[in-house]
Amino acid sequence: MGAAPALSGHAAPSGPAAPPGPAGPGRAHWLRVTRETADDLATDAVAREQAGKVPFDEVSRLREAGLLGLLAPVASGGGGADWATAYAVVREIAAADAAIGQLLGSHYFLSWSAGFLAGPVAGARTEQRSAAGQWCWGGGFARQEAPLVLTRSGHGHVLHGRQSYAAGVLVADRIAVRAVRADTGEPVAVTVDPAHPGLAVVGDADAFGQRLAGGGSVECDGVPVAADEVLGSLSADEAVLSPRTALVSPVGRLLTVQLRLGVAEGVLAEVREYSRGMSVPDRAAGPAIDPQALAAYGELTVLTRSASALADQAREAVRRGVRRGEDLTYDEYAELSVLVAMAEAAAAGAARESTARALDLLGARAASSRLGLDRFWRNARTQSLHDPVGPRLRDVGDYFLSGAHPPFVLPT
Incomplete structure (x- = not known):
């Protein structure tokens, strides 16, 4: 998609087509919705960026347009779109507001990874819950020092430590992060509920740009992680990672x-x-x-x-x-x-x-x-x-x- 939205004549973002067909509304629909949403974001992009508030309103705009569930299967309540469409959506939104483009791209990557890494059964369950609740995902899997540590506890695990920066966590309904197993040192992807009292999200990202990406630090103090919330290995060893x-x-x-x-x-x-x-x-x-x-x-x-x-x-x-x-x-x-x-x-x-x-x-x-x-x-x-x-x-x-x-x- 070659150009950013124009700066005049903006229309309010429209929602998904109703009712969608078995294969979803289709690429043309999502590109139209994206253009309308980008136009809407462009109308006040300068004022919002200068105010630097936590992007709750912007996430609501994405949710109302149906863009948060874009990649989820139609059977799970999502848009049924492919990655080519998701890439085009992120690019169009980023042309209007780069920070919101980053927030949306991070959401797509993390929500998709949760299903891709977890396996078919657990992945489908997470996918369905995410689409039904229109969750916004935040976090990140990039390596950090010191890492979050995942320790066995009873029938599950607990998570300790601090991740210094993670995109979208200030507005996330689910957070996906990288941690290492305490017993083996293997890096794994895990999901956590930000509402748990042992998890604190700190809005300490004071960068001079990307101010509306909802970034911050994640601090975990004994946050419980169920077995099916340990998504899979992030090991770089070719013997482990296919x-x-x-x-x-x-x-x-x-x-x-x-x-x-x-x-x-x-x-x-x-x-x-x-x-x-x-x-x-x-x-x-x-x-x-x-x-x-x-x-x-x-x-x-x-x-x-x-x-x-x-x-x-x-x-x-x-x-x-x-x-x-x-x-x-x-x-x-x-x-x-x-x-x-x-x-x-x-x-x-x-x-x-x-x-x-x-x-x-x-x-x-x-x-x-x-x-x-x-x-x-x-x-x-x-x-x-x-x-x-x-x-x-x-x-x-x-x-x-x-x-x-x-x-x-x-x-x-």
Whole structure:
């Protein structure tokens, strides 16, 4: 989806089609709903970002539009959409509001992972409960030091420790986190109920960007974890982690790609509108906009479209890998994972260049806090600091030179 929402004539987000067919409302429906929701978010994006409040209202908008249950099966009360649609949704929302795009992308990844890692029976039960309650998921599986610790207790487990940053936890109905087993040190994914008195969510994420992503710290003091809430292993050992299970990495990292592309497209769309308003070319007399500015617009457009094309290739490779299922080999996994790393790097470059140079195209006008164009740069920079592109470039280079399999890395 190539452009951010326009900044005028916004419609209120509409809900899912009623009643949905056996296969769900369909991609066209969800793209329309997403555009309406993005338009709605764009109307007050600057004011909301500057206020920096916990995004309860924004989550309500996503819930009312039916977007929280997008990936859940129709039989469970969800939208029945595929990952290609989810990626397009995150990108469109991120173009209007990058922080909400991150919150939604994190929700998709964690809610899907809960079913994917848990196995068919427990996964289906979690999926159904999540869709029925329209849960918003927060948390994260990226490695942290010191880790949360999972200890056996009776017929289940208890969770202790602190996770320093997790997206969406301030507004989450369920939290999914990474922990290590106290007896073996194996990393596993677990889910917890944020309403439990032993769990505290602390709103201490004071970053200068992505302020509405609902991020914070999670502190656990003897939080009970039932057996079916231990979703599965996150071990990077190829003897433990199958190629199919390892797909959680590229599936999640492609959400980061879409977030970055959405930011790049969003800032270019807004700056284009202001540029058009400042000077309308007279075709008879030639362009009124400076030729260097036109060249810069062209360069940034080429950069973003190129990154988008690479993202499409990576998405198709991941789709084929998911369809291969248990037949997927480690060599095939390595190839698609490297392709995703290439897309991450390209999208990071597009976001970095677009958010910085787009301001120069407007000159001093871009410094106006009323326009709020600085939020694009701050959001992109904050995201890249949490998830730097350097390690992904090293993975690509190592694979190119020696064919080395990239490490199993989960998105922050």
